[in-house]
Amino acid sequence: KQEVTQIPAALSVPEGENLVLNCSFTDSAIYNLQWFRQDPGKGLTSLLLIQSSQREQTSGRLNASLDKSSGRSTLYIAASQPGDSATYLCAVGVPHSGTYKYIFGTGTRLKVLA
Amino acid sequence: DGGITQSPKYLFRKEGQNVTLSCEQNLNHDAMYWYRQDPGQGLRLIYYSQIVNDFQKGDIAEGYSVSREKKESFPLTVTSAQKNPTAFYLCASTTLGETEQYFGPGTRLTVT
Numbered sequence: 394k395q396e397v398t399q400i401p402a403a404l405s406v407p408e409g410e411n412l413v414l415n416c417s418f419t420d421s422a423i424y425n426l427q428w429f430r431q432d433p434g435k436g437l438t439s440l441l442l443i444q445s446s447q448r449e450q451t452s453g454r455l456n457a458s459l460d461k462s463s464g465r466s467t468l469y470i471a472a473s474q475p476g477d478s479a480t481y482l483c484a485v486g487v488p489h490s491g492t493y494k495y496i497f498g499t500g501t502r503l504k505v506l507a
Numbered sequence: 508d509g510g511i512t513q514s515p516k517y518l519f520r521k522e523g524q525n526v527t528l529s530c531e532q533n534l535n536h537d538a539m540y541w542y543r544q545d546p547g548q549g550l551r552l553i554y555y556s557q558i559v560n561d562f563q564k565g566d567i568a569e570g571y572s573v574s575r576e577k578k579e580s581f582p583l584t585v586t587s588a589q590k591n592p593t594a595f596y597l598c599a600s601t602t603l604g605e606t607e608q609y610f611g612p613g614t615r616l617t618v619t
Contacts, residue, residue: 397549425606436513436597437550437610444606482549486606490563494540495608497549 395420395487399498406473407506414468414501416483421461424486424493428457428468431480431500440481441468473505510534511611513598518616520592528583528614530598539581540599540608543567550597556581557603585616592618 396419406412416426425444429437441450441457443466449458456469466483480502484495511532520526530539538557542550552565556575570589575581581600585592598611 427607429610434595434613434615436511436612437599437608439607439609442607484550484608492538492557493606494552494555494565495550497542497551499547499549 395423395485395496397483397485397496397498399481399483399501401501402499403502403504405504405506408473408475410473410505411469411471412473412503414470414481414503416466416468416498418464418466418485418496420487421464422488423461424488426457426459426466427484427486427495428455428466429482429484431482433480437482473503475505475507478504511598511600511609513596513611513614515614516612518614520616520618522618523587524618525584525586526592526616526618528585528596528598528616530581530583530611532579532581532598532600532609532611534600534609535578535602536600536609537578537603538601539575540601541565541571541573541581541583542597542599544595544597544613553583553596585618592616 427442428440443459454471480500482500484497486493514529540555541553554573556562572584599608
């Protein structure tokens with residue numbers, strides 16, 4: 394059974410720091426991996442999608458990597474800002490009943506201090 | 508503007524009552540999903556639908572029901588059989604083959 398873990402559960406950093414969020418999964422048979430941002434009481438905003446054949450994706454100050462063989466993905470945030478404060482969730486797309494579904498981690502709650 | 512709308516944002520119900528949460532999308536996406544989010548837990552899949560008039564149970568379907576009569580709409584009914592219905596409910600959609608999921612703003616349901 395696929396399980397997704399995110400460590401740490403919470404992180405507090407001063408503004409300007411580069412930081413790395415971790416996501417690990419137990420079964421390497423995934424279609425893709427997606428990183429989301431969630432602000433308190435809000436829906437999820439997609440940040441980056443990495444297909445299973447890809448190693449990384451970049452968008453602005455964000456870079457996500459994927460290592461299927463080791464069951465790991467990292468989200469790198471450069472030059473963090475207070476506006477980056479949110480919960481970051483990763484999800485893996487896995488086969489299910491002839492199609493696919495997403496399995497989510499419990500998230501990393503990030504606070505960037507001004 | 509294209510997107511996913513969920514209504515209402517907050518919903519309060521008495522125990523024993525059924526309640527229906529709305530999810531509408533104008534992205535022309537084929538697949539739609541319902542998730543439940545509880546504090547300290549990841550999202551858990553309730554139901555999903557790949558095409559109109561067809562849907563499949565997710566991991567926690569007991570006490571819930573859905574319908575998919577139109578491509579753009581996927582309402583979720585929380586029945587009185589759901590033991591612990593108070594939660595944040597999120598709807599998502601994607602095109603078939605395009606696996607990036609897009610989410611609505613969520614509905615917070617409180618049952619007392």
